[in-house]
Amino acid sequence: MKSVSVAVLAGLAKFFSGATVRWVDCEPDACQRVYFANHTSHLDALVLWASLPKQLRSVTRPVAAKDYWNGGPVRRYVSSLFNVILIDRKKVKARNNPIDMMIEEIGNRDSLIVFPEGSRNPTGEMREFKSGMYYLAKKRPDLEFMPVYIDNLNRVMPKGEFLPVPLLSCITIGPPLWLEAGERKHDFLGRARQAIIKLKEQDSNEP
Amino acid sequence: MLTAQNFFSSIPSWLPLLQTWFDTSLLDTKTLILLVAILLVLGFCWVGSRLLRRQPAANLDAAIVRTFDNRVSAWLTICVLLAVTMMFGRIFTVVFFFFVSFWALREFITMTPTRRGDHRTLFWVFFLFTPLQYIMVALDWYNLYTIVIPVYASLFIPGRIAMTGDTKRFLERIAKIQFGLLICVYALSHAPALLYLKLQKLNLSSYEWEVWDGKPAGILLYFVVMVQISDTLHFAWDRLFGKHVIAPTVNATRTWEGIIGAAVGTAIAGMLIQLLLPVTPFTWYGAGIMAGLISVMASSGSMTMSAIKRDRGVKDYGTLVHGHAGVLDRIDSVCFAAPIFFHVTRFFLQRPETAPEMVRQLTGVFNL
Numbered sequence: 228m229k230s231v232s233v234a235v236l237a238g239l240a241k242f243f244s245g246a247t248v249r250w251v252d253c254e255p256d257a258c259q260r261v262y263f264a265n266h267t268s269h270l271d272a273l274v275l276w277a278s279l280p281k282q283l284r285s286v287t288r289p290v291a292a293k294d295y296w297n298g299g300p301v302r303r304y305v306s307s308l309f310n311v312i313l314i315d316r317k318k319v320k321a322r323n324n325p326i327d328m329m330i331e332e333i334g335n336r337d338s339l340i341v342f343p344e345g346s347r348n349p350t351g352e353m354r355e356f357k358s359g360m361y362y363l364a365k366k367r368p369d370l371e372f373m374p375v376y377i378d379n380l381n382r383v384m385p386k387g388e389f390l391p392v393p394l395l396s397c398i399t400i401g402p403p404l405w406l407e408a409g410e411r412k413h414d415f416l417g418r419a420r421q422a423i424i425k426l427k428e429q430d431s432n433e434p
Numbered sequence: 435m436l437t438a439q440n441f442f443s444s445i446p447s448w449l450p451l452l453q454t455w456f457d458t459s460l461l462d463t464k465t466l467i468l469l470v471a472i473l474l475v476l477g478f479c480w481v482g483s484r485l486l487r488r489q490p491a492a493n494l495d496a497a498i499v500r501t502f503d504n505r506v507s508a509w510l511t512i513c514v515l516l517a518v519t520m521m522f523g524r525i526f527t528v529v530f531f532f533f534v535s536f537w538a539l540r541e542f543i544t545m546t547p548t549r550r551g552d553h554r555t556l557f558w559v560f561f562l563f564t565p566l567q568y569i570m571v572a573l574d575w576y577n578l579y580t581i582v583i584p585v586y587a588s589l590f591i592p593g594r595i596a597m598t599g600d601t602k603r604f605l606e607r608i609a610k611i612q613f614g615l616l617i618c619v620y621a622l623s624h625a626p627a628l629l630y631l632k633l634q635k636l637n638l639s640s641y642e643w644e645v646w647d648g649k650p651a652g653i654l655l656y657f658v659v660m661v662q663i664s665d666t667l668h669f670a671w672d673r674l675f676g677k678h679v680i681a682p683t684v685n686a687t688r689t690w691e692g693i694i695g696a697a698v699g700t701a702i703a704g705m706l707i708q709l710l711l712p713v714t715p716f717t718w719y720g721a722g723i724m725a726g727l728i729s730v731m732a733s734s735g736s737m738t739m740s741a742i743k744r745d746r747g748v749k750d751y752g753t754l755v756h757g758h759a760g761v762l763d764r765i766d767s768v769c770f771a772a773p774i775f776f777h778v779t780r781f782f783l784q785r786p787e788t789a790p791e792m793v794r795q796l797t798g799v800f801n802l
Contacts, residue, residue, distance in 0.1 A: 245540060385550050392556040393536075395544040 229308070236308050237284065240277035244270060244383050245395035248278040251426065252402040253373065255280045259338055260371045260403070262287070263360060265353050265423055266342035267381035269295060270391070274380060275340055276309050278398050284309075289340035290329060292316050312339075316346075326362045339363075339370075343419070353423065356416040364406035364415065371403035374422035399426045460520040460527070460629065460651035464711050468655055469517050472662075476510045483507075498673075508764040509662055516658065520651050525572055527654070528626045532568040538762045538769075539564060539618040545746050546610045551600030555591055559611060563587045564619050571623050574630045583620040588612050618762070621769040624776040628654045631776075633783045635715035645785065652713030656721075657728065657775055659707070661768050664700040664729035665736075671695030685740045693733045701726035715783055727778065728771045735770025739763075 240246075264275060272289035279287055293313040296306040306313065312332050314325045333339060341363075343356035364372065379396040401422055406415055461469065483503040519526040543556060563583060570579035592608040628650065635646040668688075676689030704725025705718050716724055739762065 245544075379544065382544075382548065382553075385553055388553050390554070390557050392543075392553060393540055393560055395540055 233284070233308050236273075236305065237277040237281075240270070240273045243391045243393050244274045244277075244380060245393060246274050246278045246380075246398050247395075248398045248400065250400050251429070253400060255283055257283060257286060258371060259333065259335065259367075259369070260287075260373050261339045261341060261360070261363065262373045262375050262400070263341050263343050263419060263423075264375035264377050265427075266344045266346065267377060268384045268386070270380055270384045271342060271377055272311065272340055273305070273309060274396070275375060275377065275398060283338070286336055287338040287340060288312050288333065290314055290325075290342075292346075326359055326366065329363065330366055343416070353420060356420050358412055358416065360419065361406070361412045361415050368406055370405075372405065372419060373403050374401040374419065374426055375399065376401070376423050376426035378427070399429075401426045459522070460524060460649055462649040462652075464713050465649055465652045465655055468652070468659070468707070468711055468713055469513075469520075472513055472655070472659055473510075473517065476506060476513055479506045480510050505665070505764070512764070513658070516654075520654075524626070524629045524650075527629060528568055528572045531622060531626045532565065534761060534765060535568070535619045535622045536560070536564055538622070538765060539614055541760070541762045542614040542618050543611070545743075546614065548607060548611070549600055549602065551598035552595055552607055552611065554598070555594045555611065558590070558594070559587070559615055563615060567619050567623050568626075571627045571630070576627075576630075579623065579627070583615055587615055591615075617769050621773045622765065624772040625654060625657065625768060628657060628772075628776055628779070631780055631783075632785050633715045633779070634785045635783065636717055636720075638717055643786065646715035646783070648713060648715065653715070653779070656704075656707065656714045657772070658768070660700055660704055660725045660728040661732050661771055663703045664696050664725075664732045665767055667699040667729075668692045668696035668733055668736075671699075680737070681741075684737060684744055688733075688737060688740075693730070696733060697726045697729040700729035704728075720782075724775065724778065728775055731771035731774050732767035735767040738770065739766035 262275065264271060272291050276284060276287060276289050288310045289312070291306065291311045291313060293315045294317065296302050296311060296313055312329060314328075329339060341360060343360045344354040345357045360372070364370065376399045377396065378399070379394060382392070382394050383396055384391045404418065404422060410418075479502075483499065483506050486499050487503060515530055516527070519530045539560065543559075548556065567579055567583060570582065591611050592604075595604065595608055631650065631653070633646045633653075634643045636642075637644050669692075672687050672689050672692035675691045675695065676687070678690045679686060680688050680690055680693065701722040705722040708714060708716055708718050708721035714721060714724075
């Protein structure tokens with residue numbers, strides 16, 4: 228029963244977002260990865276998860292905000308279907324460090340979907356990345372960090388709206404990067420952010 | 435002599451189910467022959483283009499081959515789906531066109547910059563006006579479906595956007611949404627609406643009107659075929675004889691020779707089809723005039739859509755968001771031709787009990 232609901236959810240997400248997925252210089256793979264993307268809409272996590280190949284969906288876990296996905300029975304049900312790891316944005320302390328929690332949750336099987344900007348940006352301009360991704364990379368240097376550029380999804384469901392408009396969107400996944408030996412936090416985060424910007428520019432430059 | 439008529443009426447009686455089903459479908463013998471002919475020609479072109487693509491690209495213009503291949507594949511898909519839906523009935527054809535409209539509108543709005551304030555208006559455009567238009571077509575509510583989008587929706591859109599308080603580029607934004615809805619939904623919905631027309635035809639030997647008893651699919655097929663022929667001829671004339679480019683800023687390959695050649699060629703093709711396989715209620719010259727009209731509208735449709743694309747700086751709607759098929763690229767000519775063809779046909783040929791006084795007077799003047 229759950230598998231049917233999951234398939235329906237993925238189908239709906241793909242239909243409303245009209246998402247096409249492009250893997251640029253990389254391939255879908257079941258190895259442990261961290262997909263990090265620009266954050267423009269509440270649908271980001273759901274659509275990115277839905278646009279992965281079916282076999283990868285069950286082992287890929289989006290990290291999402293607890294305050295949004297726990298708001299109301301519908302959202303709670305939906306978030307249970309696509310295996311989200313809910314993070315409390317408000318009370319981050321050393322004791323319940325979200326990074327440790329993520330690492331514990333994925334074990335040595337699952338992949339993650341993260342939005343290092345922290346919150347959605349209404350203008351579409353990317354914010355600076357929060358440092359969580361750096362600590363994640365430092366604790367688990369074996370993870371592949373995949374840059375993902377999500378285009379047009381903010382128009383499908385902008386901040387503050389609850390009904391989607393079925394426009395077409397595009398998800399571009401780029402080649403992986405890793406934390407270099409001795410690389411500093413600022414450099415790594417800047418490099419990661421630049422990787423998404425590069426995907427965005429490639430996207431608009433092509434004919 | 436074994437004619438097509440005999441062949442189909444001699445379907446053995448152990449196939450009564452098939453016969454009944456065929457009778458209740460939108461097709462009859464003539465339209466079926468036309469449909470099979472279209473599919474054969476397109477299938478042949480499709481195989482041809484596949485073979486061309488395999489050729490070493492020495493003496494072929496790769497871009498032309500690719501364009502040809504794209505168009506043939508798209509038209510083949512459209513015609514196969516159309517054929518299948520027509521075998522099952524009008525309602526399926528309407529639903530098919532609904533999906534085409536929906537997808538085309540998605541492409542159009544995706545390409546058009548809208549603002550946050552337009553979000554809820556767009557929601558109603560996609561989930562109220564678009565389905566409503568096709569529901570009204572399926573219910574044959576002519577008086578409503580010709581009015582709802584051009585009047586009600588056109589007034590609702592600016593009103594609703596004004597209430598959001600976002601005035602930046604206001605007029606531009608409402609115009610874009612209105613135009614998208616008008617072209618992708620309103621205009622295209624007139625193609626399946628052809629199936630609901632109740633028409634009469636002119637008997638050329640007695641000069642009297644009589645009820646047209648052909649199957650309605652004939653007129654839709656005729657329309658689709660004419661648009662395809664027009665597109666093909668336009669392309670061919672541009673390449674072979676094109677000298678005077680209409681507007682290089684819009685499209686560097688569209689020429690006056692192309693537009694006129696296509697109109698004349700399509701008119702001749704329309705007459706020939708009507709003479710060989712009378713699938714429409716038109717007289718032979720009527721069929722020619724209608725075909726010419728379709729061709730001119732189809733050409734202006736592609737020109738308009740090209741102009742919009744140039745303005746937005748995209749080459750094809752298909753490459754707008756990567757990997758999408760570009761439905762709007764293929765149906766731009768259909769969208770422009772459909773409402774005009776529908777209205778001219780209805781204006782002159784609807785049955786007298788529903789025809790307006792003006793038409794009765796007109797037909798009197800010309801002693802028709």
